[in-house]
Amino acid sequence: MRFLSSLLFVLWLTPTALHAQTTPPAPAAPDTTRKYANPDGVPAAVKKPWYKGKLVRATIVPAVLIGYGASTINGNGIYSSYDARRDIQRQFPNFHTKVDDYLIFAPYAELGLVALAGVESRSDRLNTLLVVVKSELIYGALTYAIKNTTKVLRPDGSTRNSFPSGHTAQAFLAASIVHTEFRDQSQWYGIGAYTIATGVGALRMLNNRHWQSDVVAGAGIGILSAHLGYLSHRNRWGRKPHLKDVGFAPSYYGGATGFTLTWRPQ
DSSP: OHHHHHHHHHHHHHHHHHHHHHSOOOOOOOOOTTTTTSTTOOOOOOOOOGGGSHHHHHHHHHHHHHHHHHHTSTTOSSSOHHHHHHHHHHHOTTOOOSHHHHHTTHHHHHHHHHHHTTOOOSSOHHHHHHHHHHHHHHHHHHHHHHHHHHOOOOTTSSOSOOSSOHHHHHHHHHHHHHHHHHTTTOHHHHHHHHHHHHHHHHHHHHTTSSOHHHHHHHHHHHHHHHHHHHHTOOOOTTOOOTTTTEEEEEEEETTEEEEEEEEOOO
């Protein structure tokens, strides 16, 4: 009887021991010291190299144009401003027009007409206006400062404020805004605006009012002004306005009339 009791005890103990041996160890407690470092599990953004930054991309083309224009002032450069004026005067000795005085606004006219036609732009009209105002202020400050610093004599000998061409800068500023606003719809809007701006620069040389250097640098300053206007604008395109869910309604309570204000925060 004692042997039978011992045998039953061994048979009961054996599966218990096997279960204890095959049961995996309990998992370690999770590390909660960094649980708020990246709660969504989204990998951290990789920092772009400096040469791929927005500022570099916005200034590289204007810098090339301004640099080339400055390098051809007077008789400098491989094909200087003097060389260009000599060739222009040889081909168009008596050319004169005032079309360029009005053509500088043509890209802005295109901007307005395309918007009125219902073509969706990158930003709404208010923010486009704000960018235009800031770009114009930047263009005006840069042009005025450089003109009064360099004091380059105009090719017709009238004044010493030739470099850079303000007409050309103004036209390319407006063309850059047209291109930025409608390039997602069609590149032809920008091509048309830049063609007009190029025509303004050519007419300034044909009218003997500006050198080649003035026109090329002016194009760079106009593009740069528009790009800086966008870069300095703090509006986030497409973001819902904070006051979108604000509502007003007339009210009547206790014999008095008034308005009720409702607001549902996002």
